[in-house]
Amino acid sequence: MSNIQTGITGLDEVLHGGIPRENSVLVKGPPGSGKTTLALQFLYHGIVECNEPGLIISFEEFPQLIYRDAQNMGWDLKKLEKENKLRVMCTSPQLVQEQLGTKEGFLADLIEEIGAKRVVVDSITHLQRLEQEPVKLRELFNKMINAFKREGLMPFIIAEAAAEKERLGFEEYAVDSVIILSQEVKGHMSTRYLQVMKSRGQNFITGRHTFQITGDGLEVFPRITAPRAVVNYQPSSQIRNSFGVPELDQMLGGGLIEGNSLLLAGGSGAGKSLLGLQFLMQGAAVGEPGLLVDLEEHPSQITRNAATLGFDFEELLHQEKVFTLCTSPVELDLNEHFYIIKKMVKEKGIKRVVIDTISNYEGCVDDPALYKDYIHALINYFKNNGITSVHITEVDELLGINTITFHKVSFLVDAIILLRYVELGTELRKALLVVKMRGGAHDKDIREYLIEENGIQLRRIDPEEMGKKLSFQHYNGILSETPRSVNRANSGQLLPGTGRHPDERQGDDYPGKNC
Amino acid sequence: MSHVTRESLQSIKKSGVKMQLLLFFYNNPFTVDDLEGISMWVGMHKKEITREMEELCQMRLLVKRGTSHSYYRMTENSQLVEEVQKLIKEFYAQRKTKAS
Numbered sequence: 090m091s092n093i094q095t096g097i098t099g100l101d102e103v104l105h106g107g108i109p110r111e112n113s114v115l116v117k118g119p120p121g122s123g124k125t126t127l128a129l130q131f132l133y134h135g136i137v138e139c140n141e142p143g144l145i146i147s148f149e150e151f152p153q154l155i156y157r158d159a160q161n162m163g164w165d166l167k168k169l170e171k172e173n174k175l176r177v178m179c180t181s182p183q184l185v186q187e188q189l190g191t192k193e194g195f196l197a198d199l200i201e202e203i204g205a206k207r208v209v210v211d212s213i214t215h216l217q218r219l220e221q222e223p224v225k226l227r228e229l230f231n232k233m234i235n236a237f238k239r240e241g242l243m244p245f246i247i248a249e250a251a252a253e254k255e256r257l258g259f260e261e262y263a264v265d266s267v268i269i270l271s272q273e274v275k276g277h278m279s280t281r282y283l284q285v286m287k288s289r290g291q292n293f294i295t296g297r298h299t300f301q302i303t304g305d306g307l308e309v310f311p312r313i314t315a316p317r318a319v320v321n322y323q324p325s326s327q328i329r330n331s332f333g334v335p336e337l338d339q340m341l342g343g344g345l346i347e348g349n350s351l352l353l354a355g356g357s358g359a360g361k362s363l364l365g366l367q368f369l370m371q372g373a374a375v376g377e378p379g380l381l382v383d384l385e386e387h388p389s390q391i392t393r394n395a396a397t398l399g400f401d402f403e404e405l406l407h408q409e410k411v412f413t414l415c416t417s418p419v420e421l422d423l424n425e426h427f428y429i430i431k432k433m434v435k436e437k438g439i440k441r442v443v444i445d446t447i448s449n450y451e452g453c454v455d456d457p458a459l460y461k462d463y464i465h466a467l468i469n470y471f472k473n474n475g476i477t478s479v480h481i482t483e484v485d486e487l488l489g490i491n492t493i494t495f496h497k498v499s500f501l502v503d504a505i506i507l508l509r510y511v512e513l514g515t516e517l518r519k520a521l522l523v524v525k526m527r528g529g530a531h532d533k534d535i536r537e538y539l540i541e542e543n544g545i546q547l548r549r550i551d552p553e554e555m556g557k558k559l560s561f562q563h564y565n566g567i568l569s570e571t572p573r574s575v576n577r578a579n580s581g582q583l584l585p586g587t588g589r590h591p592d593e594r595q596g597d598d599y600p601g602k603n604c
Numbered sequence: 605m606s607h608v609t610r611e612s613l614q615s616i617k618k619s620g621v622k623m624q625l626l627l628f629f630y631n632n633p634f635t636v637d638d639l640e641g642i643s644m645w646v647g648m649h650k651k652e653i654t655r656e657m658e659e660l661c662q663m664r665l666l667v668k669r670g671t672s673h674s675y676y677r678m679t680e681n682s683q684l685v686e687e688v689q690k691l692i693k694e695f696y697a698q699r700k701t702k703a704s
Contacts, residue, residue: 151645152632170634178634181641184675195636195669195677 096134099309109290117248118270124247128209130306133164136174141206145177148215152177189236212247227259265289278420299424310424315462330477333371336547340532348475350468354482355508361481365443367544373410377440384418384449399542418449446481464498503527621656629678636677
């Protein structure tokens with residue numbers, strides 16, 4: 090059985106390639122839900138891409154309005170009519186019913202004249218003009234569908250649905266495939282949904298998919314599905330992807346493993362975005378195109394911030410070595426967002442991705458389980474395509490890690506780096522820890538880092554090289570709110586005559602005093 | 605223009621119903637419907653259009669088919685279609701002049 094493509098972006102993905110040729114299709118939805126546009130797109134694609142002429146039978150809408158609306162999508166139906174590839178006719182259900190029963194007549198002539206292979210009927214609800222009794226109406230509908238099939242036409246039938254409760258009509262049983270279109274308003278936002286209710290002879294992605302009507306027709310964004318089982322094949326690699334920060338790469342055993350996912354967690358201003366940017370820029374330097382998905386900042390803000398640290402991110406964008414997808418998390422449709430990411434990854438040959446921040450996705454879903462599913466789907470998509478991904482997340486606490494806010498997704502990722510503030514003396518300093526690293530050994534030290542020109546730099550451990558400042562190796566409880574110094578006598582860094590470290594506070598207010 | 609004279613074509617402009625019917629078929633050239641259906645499409649009573657439809661068929665601008673249940677469609681004669689096109693252009697031009 091051969092499947093024919095609908096030509097509707099995303100819908101063929103939902104249908105795993107298209108609809109079986111022998112199927113009759115019903116498109117049902119309330120007014121303005123996009124039924125006619127979907128059917129026209131299917132017909133237009135058939136004519137232009139598959140050389141399958143088509144027929145539109147309208148029981149209500151004037152052909153001249155159909156021509157106009159199609160023209161707005163860039164589909165010149167009049168031209169196709171001149172080329173004898175299309176006929177848009179308005180008529181009555183009674184006449185069509187009569188004509189389908191005869192071998193001769195205008196309908197048979199039309200079908201033969203252009204060699205029609207696809208037919209759109211808009212809309213079948215008008216059959217009620219002929220018959221009110223449900224059993225007879227169903228019989229009438231079946232006859233019509235069968236007659237089209239007998240003529241070698243693939244019927245695409247439009248039906249009206251005024252409300253959700255009216256959705257299950259007899260016509261849904263009589264056809265092979267049913268596509269339901271709907272629209273929901275939440276707050277000030279209206280979202281369009283498409284659902285394949287059934288499609289005989291094939292598998293399809295169940296559930297509701299979002300869609301938009303653009304200047305090119307319908308664009309369907311398949312529902313995000315978290316993988317239910319381990320896929321048969323997943324690429325694995327031993328190649329390491331450097332951050333361009335030698336000490337950090339060393340902590341990671343040479344860098345992130347290609348295709349792995351990293352959760353980069355930290356407080357506000359800790360340098361998460363910067364480290365993500367450095368990861369992408371290092372990728373660009375070694376010929377690995379990168380994508381920055383930013384839900385917080387505008388591209389100009391990103392390039393400006395990078396420039397203040399001496400990075401020419403703008404030039405990399407210009408050279409198309411890195412790409413950005415900047416979008417507001419307000420009213421964000423995750424299905425669409427994921428679809429765009431996949432499209433960019435495919436088109437630009439992306440090898441590294443940074444998402445800043447995945448915390449923003451939480452506000453886009455009603456159900457927390459969907460958030461986890463989304464992150465799971467994202468990570469799996471990158472992994473299956475050998476793309477190394479960095480997922481930035483915000484940690485609420487400024488100091489300490491009383492609440493692990495990233496617990497929802499931490500088990501999904503291969504590696505976790507934590508960036509924390511540490512209060513020492515009168516200073517807030519910054520600490521980096523590799524919490525987790527699947528597939529390789531990693532340094533378990535808590536390391537101090539600085540944000541300087543040229544980005545994040547890790548401090549050397551040797552206190553001899555650090556002047557007055559001390560490494561965290563002289564403290565315990567770095568990640569708690571109250572770090573305390575240890576082994577002062579051996580450090581050789583005590584202030585003469587005081588017994589205190591240079592960065593300790595005077596008196597009883599030293600945070601580690603009571604620990 | 606063998607079966608329709610310039611005079612008879614010009615007379616269509618004087619009949620509002622005929623002109624409306626012709627405009628409808630010209631703008632929706634592959635319409636095929638019975639009197640009942642056409643009356644719905646053009647928003648007129650069936651009685652109002654019956655005679656006018658027959659006259660347009662006599663002028664061969666419309667084609668009537670079917671025996672027990674008759675239906676109508678626009679002529680496929682390219683020469684006649686061209687004449688209808690000219691007529692409609694003139695009609696719109698006159699309407700524009702009147703409006704201004």
